[in-house]
Amino acid sequence: MSRHRDRSEASALTHRLEALNKARELGEGRLSADVLAEVYQVLERASTRRSLSSEHTVVGFFGATGSGKSSLFNAVSGTSAAVVGARRPTTADPLAAVWGPAGSEELLDWLDVPRRIHPVDSAGESEPDAGLILLDLPDFDSTAAEHRRIVERMAGMVDVLVWVLDPQKYADAALHHGFLRRLAADGAVTTVVLNQIDRLSPADQEAVTASLCSVLAQDGLGDVDVLPVSARTGAGLTRLRRRIADVAQSRQAATARLTLEVGRAARSLGEAAGTSDAAGISDSGRRRLGRELAEAARVDAVAQAVAGSYRREAVKRTGWPLTRWLVRLRPDPLRRLNLGRSDVRPELNRTSLPAAGPPERARLDSAVRTFADEAAAGASDPWRAAIRAAARRGRQDLEEELDGAVARTELHSGRLAWWWPVFGVLQWLGLLAALAGAVWLAVPAVLGYLQLPVPDVPRTQGFPVPTLLLAGGLLLGIVLALAARPLAAAGARARAGAARRRLQASVADVADAVIVRPVQAELLVLGEFTECVRRARG
Ligand SMILES: Nc1nc2c(ncn2[C@@H]2O[C@H](COP(=O)(O)OP(=O)(O)O)[C@@H](O)[C@H]2O)c(=O)[nH]1
Ligand SMILES: [Mg+2]
Numbered sequence: 001m002s003r004h005r006d007r008s009e010a011s012a013l014t015h016r017l018e019a020l021n022k023a024r025e026l027g028e029g030r031l032s033a034d035v036l037a038e039v040y041q042v043l044e045r046a047s048t049r050r051s052l053s054s055e056h057t058v059v060g061f062f063g064a065t066g067s068g069k070s071s072l073f074n075a076v077s078g079t080s081a082a083v084v085g086a087r088r089p090t091t092a093d094p095l096a097a098v099w100g101p102a103g104s105e106e107l108l109d110w111l112d113v114p115r116r117i118h119p120v121d122s123a124g125e126s127e128p129d130a131g132l133i134l135l136d137l138p139d140f141d142s143t144a145a146e147h148r149r150i151v152e153r154m155a156g157m158v159d160v161l162v163w164v165l166d167p168q169k170y171a172d173a174a175l176h177h178g179f180l181r182r183l184a185a186d187g188a189v190t191t192v193v194l195n196q197i198d199r200l201s202p203a204d205q206e207a208v209t210a211s212l213c214s215v216l217a218q219d220g221l222g223d224v225d226v227l228p229v230s231a232r233t234g235a236g237l238t239r240l241r242r243r244i245a246d247v248a249q250s251r252q253a254a255t256a257r258l259t260l261e262v263g264r265a266a267r268s269l270g271e272a273a274g275t276s277d278a279a280g281i282s283d284s285g286r287r288r289l290g291r292e293l294a295e296a297a298r299v300d301a302v303a304q305a306v307a308g309s310y311r312r313e314a315v316k317r318t319g320w321p322l323t324r325w326l327v328r329l330r331p332d333p334l335r336r337l338n339l340g341r342s343d344v345r346p347e348l349n350r351t352s353l354p355a356a357g358p359p360e361r362a363r364l365d366s367a368v369r370t371f372a373d374e375a376a377a378g379a380s381d382p383w384r385a386a387i388r389a390a391a392r393r394g395r396q397d398l399e400e401e402l403d404g405a406v407a408r409t410e411l412h413s414g415r416l417a418w419w420w421p422v423f424g425v426l427q428w429l430g431l432l433a434a435l436a437g438a439v440w441l442a443v444p445a446v447l448g449y450l451q452l453p454v455p456d457v458p459r460t461q462g463f464p465v466p467t468l469l470l471a472g473g474l475l476l477g478i479v480l481a482l483a484a485r486p487l488a489a490a491g492a493r494a495r496a497g498a499a500r501r502r503l504q505a506s507v508a509d510v511a512d513a514v515i516v517r518p519v520q521a522e523l524l525v526l527g528e529f530t531e532c533v534r535r536a537r538g
Contacts, residue, residue, distance in 0.1 A: 009255050010054075016262050016536045017046055023269055023532035026525050030386040035272040042265040045157065046258045052110055053103040055131045057248040060094075060154055063164035064175060065139040068195040071231035072164060073097065073136035076241055077119045082136045092146050094137045094154065099248075100130030108133065111157055132248035140179060141172075155183060159253040162244070163192045167200055170212050177219075184220040190253070191225060191243060192216060198230040259538070266536035274380025276530040278387065278523055285374045286516060290508045292367035296360060297402040298353050299503040301337075302411075307496035308333040309340060309413050314488035317416075318423035320477045321431050339406075340413030351407050356399055368395045368515055375519050383526050390522040394514035401514055405506040411499045417491050419484075427480055434473025440466035 024039045061069040070082035077097040096113045098104050108116060113135065137154055138147035155161060161183060169175070194212055197205050209228055216224055227243065229236030247253050294300075315327045334340040338352040356364070372391035376384040441464075444454045457464045 006251060006255070009252065009259070012538070013046075013050075013255050013259050013262065016259065016266070016538055017043065019532045019535035020262055020266055020269070023266070023529050023536055026529040026532065027269065027273065030525075031269070031272050031382050035269060039265045039269050042261050046262065048110060049157075049159075049254060049258060052107040053131075054251065054254065055100065055102075056098075056104050056107055056133050057131060057160060057251060057253045058107070058111065058133045058135065058158045059160040059162060059244055059247065059253075060135040060137050060158040061162050061164050062137060062140055062151065062155065062179075064141045064166075064169050064172060067164045067166040067169065068231045069139075069164045070136050072193065072195060072229070072240070073134060075231045075234065075237055076244065077117070077134060079117060079119050081117045092138055092144065092150055094135050094150065097132075097134040097136075099132040104133060111135075111154070130248075131251065132244065134244070140175065155179070159257050160190050160244075160247055162190070165192065165194050165212065166196045167194070167204075167208055170194060170208070171215050180221070181219045184216075190247070191227060192221070193240060194226055194228045195231055197228045197235060198233045263537055266533050266538075270533040270537065273382060273529065273533070276379055276383060276526050278379035278383065278526060279375060279377040280523060281375045281516060281520060285371055286511070289367055289371045289511050289515060290504065292363065293398075293402060293511050294504050294507045296356065296364045296367075296399070297406050297503070297507050299406070299500060299507060301353065302339065302351075302406060302503060303496040303500040305333040305337055305339065306411050306413060306499040307492035309335075310417075310492040310495045311488050314417065314420065314484060314491065317420040318427060318480065318484045318488075320481055321427055334411070334413050340411050351403050353403065353406070361399075364398060365395065368392070368398070371515060372519055375523065379526065386526075387519055387522045390518040391515055394518050398510075398514055401510045402507060405510045406503060409499075409503050409506045411502070412495065417487075419487055419491075423480055423484055427477060430473045430476030430480065432473070433469045433476070437466045437469025437471070437473060441470060 020039065021043055024036055024043065027036055027039075061073055063069050066085075070084045070086070073082045073095070074080050074084065079097065081097070082095055093115050094111075094113045096108055096111075096116045098108070098116055098118050101118055104116075108114075135154065135158065138144075138150055140148070140151045142148055142151075163180065165175075192212070194209060197208075200208060205228055209226055212226055213222075216222065216226070225243075227236055227240055229240050231237070309332050312327055312330065312332055316324055318324075319327065332340075336352065338350065368391050369388065372388045373384070376387035379387070440457070444457070447454050457466055459465065460468065
């Protein structure tokens with residue numbers, strides 16, 4: 001049962017550690033480096049502690065000078081290994097009493113505890129407490145900075161903290177408001193020992209214990225047990241030994257402490273990240289971005305050029321044959337933009353649209369920023385910055401991407417309209433008829449001049465046929481030219497409309513690839529981060 005709980009708690013911790021690590025990775029480059037470094041430390045410590053003996057529980061005695069840490073260490077371990085009553089800070093090295101030594105070496109190396117003793121209990125075996133490492137530590141309020149540093153480090157590394165207080169100094173402000181309060185917030189302190197109760201009368205013992213409990217409650221340690229003991233008389237020592245042995249035998253303290261640490265790190269990471277309720281990408285925001293980008297890509301100008309090119313081509317192919325060459329004097333508006341050419345590989349093509357000036361660029365900047373800001377609305381500062389940065393990265397290549405997209409868009413500028421060849425042939429027929437009529441009319445004049453007999457011209461309905469040919473041919477040319485105008489206008493409109501739609505689609509693709517998707521990816525990261533922090537908090 002307990003084994004089973006061990007395993008499930010350990011695997012819960014594994015999941016939370018994984019979630020915390022994932023959150024840390026996602027926060028990289030997005031959140032404050034300090035917070036991430038702290039989280040990294042917790043992760044590293046947790047993974048190292050877990051890779052070391054899970055059979056051992058590390059219990060440290062913490063407290064002020066003269067509270068009786070060393071005396072209690074000796075009493076609990078049944079040795080006299082620790083120096084009692086050292087007036088000045090002596091050695092900084094913590095001292096370890098190890099029960100069940102197998103596998104403890106690496107753990108003690110990692111804790112950096114070089115001095116180790118292996119006590120045996122009165123029955124000559126170490127089994128009852130197997131897997132316990134008890135530490136006598138330097139004084140928390142030592143005058144030597146090195147000692148304080150060691151205590152500080154150990155407080156973060158041991159599995160269980162036992163606070164040793166004495167009746168004189170138990171309410172010491174420095175102790176409570178510094179160290180203890182911070183550790184209390186982590187839930188890391190499991191036991192508080194009030195030593196030297198032999199110095200108090202039984203009535204005072206109760207009063208002091210009650211007073212101590214209320215002081216601890218103020219520090220958020222209301223749930224913590226207070227054990228009154230005396231290292232000198234041995235009062236309460238059995239309870240203290242049993243308490244420590246129980247904690248060690250359950251083998252859960254290490255996991256419990258790490259779980260608390262992970263929870264704390266996840267909370268601080270979550271606080272650093274702030275709220276994650278980003279508004280996300282709306283359809284209207286996306287459409288507005290598309291419109292602005294189409295504007296920047298000069299889709300209208302290109303569509304107008306498509307219309308102009310169509311009209312020019314229509315005149316070239318359907319105009320009166322004798323004057324249609326005049327249209328060649330005007331350049332093709334599409335060619336002027338370097339568009340609609342079949343001789344250039346489209347993927348290499350660039351338009352000759354005028355480059356964006358400062359106002360156009362500013363407008364594009366603002367369109368991209370507005371889009372990102374809208375998507376990020378509601379999220380906290382670091383995430384808003386990350387979302388904006390994703391959009392800004394896309395902004396860098398935007399002009400070039402848009403130009404390339406316009407250049408690649410199929411404009412169908414070379415495509416023939418159905419009526420062009422029809423009108424073209426009719427124009428030639430009209431012209432030929434008019435020429436034939438003119439020549440025929442000229443024949444009698446030439447024959448008359450040469451004094452040759454002039455044949456009668458044939459007539460229909462009283463009109464001479466050559467005259468009809470001439471007039472009809474010219475009239476046909478005029479009618480065709482008039483009829484071609486509305487056709488050319490309608491065709492130009494249709495082709496420009498189709499080109500505009502295709503251009504807008506190309507621009508929308510660019511907007512998607514360069515701006516929308518990176519922003520979307522960032523929003524996904526944000527969602528995933530939040531989920532990981534939630535899982536890491538447990
Ligand atoms: N009266 C009394 N004195 C104690 C008790 N425990 C320790 N002392 C004395 O308090 C002094 C400091 O003890 P020590 O174990 O070195 O405290 P440390 O500085 O916390 O390691 C020594 O003179 C001890 O003899 C106790 O339970 N009762
Ligand atoms: Mg000591």
